[in-house]
């Protein structure tokens with residue numbers, strides 16, 4: 136069946152979703168508008184998009200999905216302009232990190248039957264179309280916030296579409312979304328940025344702090360390299376949640392200071408021990424509800440015959456391979472050999488066997 140998908144904003148997230156659509160639905164037509172003409176030229180040249188719209192115009196008629204993928208306040212501002220092109224078959228959605236403002240505007244404009252908010256919980260400190268890639272959303276949670284009046288059938292359709300793009304749909308109310316992301320995403324960002332500035336402002340004349348800043352500091356401040364515009368929009372639009380969460384968090388910092396000031400041995404141990412346990416209980420991959428595949432991942436030597444050697448080891452031990460191939464994804468950016476089996480017993484036998492042959496095996 137013919138499908139047309141529209142994008143307004145084709146940066147890191149819009150570009151990545153469009154690339155996933157191109158990969159999994161090669162015959163879908165993709166049209167895009169972005170205020171950056173170079174982005175549209177590049178996306179056309181790379182055959183990602185068929186139409187580079189010069190404004191929000193008739194090209195957006197008849198889309199199955201329209202994705203708003205600009206910074207959050209701009210997405211909301213586009214609703215009025217796009218409303219005329221949203222028909223019954225169209226799901227209007229966004230990818231913004233904050234949801235309340237856009238849902239309120241959707242209600243005000245009477246677009247609730249068409250709008251399902253979306254938020255892929257994936258990204259990076261990089262931005263722009265040039266950094267976009269289909270695998271960015273692979274295995275990532277993708278929150279959907281259906282409007283109150285959106286028909287169940289539309290939410291189900293979108294949920295399946297997200298699954299087909301290899302992400303993991305999770306349905307939340309927009310209010311819950313903003314409270315949860317306020318704590319696990321927006322607060323950490325403010326902490327990272329203010330910590331970086333704190334180091335800059337209190338560094339010695341010779342900038343020793345900057346010079347010595349090691350792994351831990353870099354780990355927890357990586358996100359301070361993200362797009363300032365994006366984070367400015369997020370903090371403006373999730374103001375109430377962020378303000379309350381910051382207040383609560385400052386209270387926990389004050390508590391930590393009291394523990395340090397008091398030289399409270401047990402209190403200090405408890406702080407680090409309890410946080411370590413909870414941190415270790417957070418799953419490394421977000422592939423929770425996805426159907427389990429019986430696969431092992433294994434590093435291979437980059438030389439002719441590398442795959443054949445592994446296939447021979449498995450075949451001579453009566454292990455039947457269902458699927459085999461090199462994969463590049465968020466976890467294994469450099470690429471790894473993925474071998475899928477028909478059942479769990481075979482996959483764990485294969486993992487043991489390959490380890491015996493000194494292959495580095497990752498079980499997932």
Ligand SMILES: NC(=O)C1=CN([C@@H]2O[C@H](COP(=O)(O)OP(=O)(O)OC[C@H]3O[C@@H](n4cnc5c(N)ncnc54)[C@H](O)[C@@H]3O)[C@@H](O)[C@H]2O)C=CC1
Pocket residue numbers: 143144145146147148149168169170171174204205206207209210230231232233254255256257258259260261262263264362365369
């Ligand atoms: N970067 C991340 O890690 C994530 C970002 N998001 C959300 O995705 C949205 C986009 O963020 P990114 O793709 O990271 O940013 P980005 O900066 O990579 O892309 C934004 C794109 O929108 C275009 N744009 C900006 N203003 C525009 C306007 N007024 N009209 C048309 N196009 C315009 C830009 O030219 C750019 O191509 C934001 O709402 C953000 O909250 C969601 C999940 C993760």
Ligand SMILES: O=C(O)C(=O)Cc1ccc(O)cc1
Pocket residue numbers: 231232255256257258259260320358
């Ligand atoms: O790089 C990271 O770890 C991020 O946290 C990226 C990110 C940024 C904004 C979002 O709304 C979701 C994810």
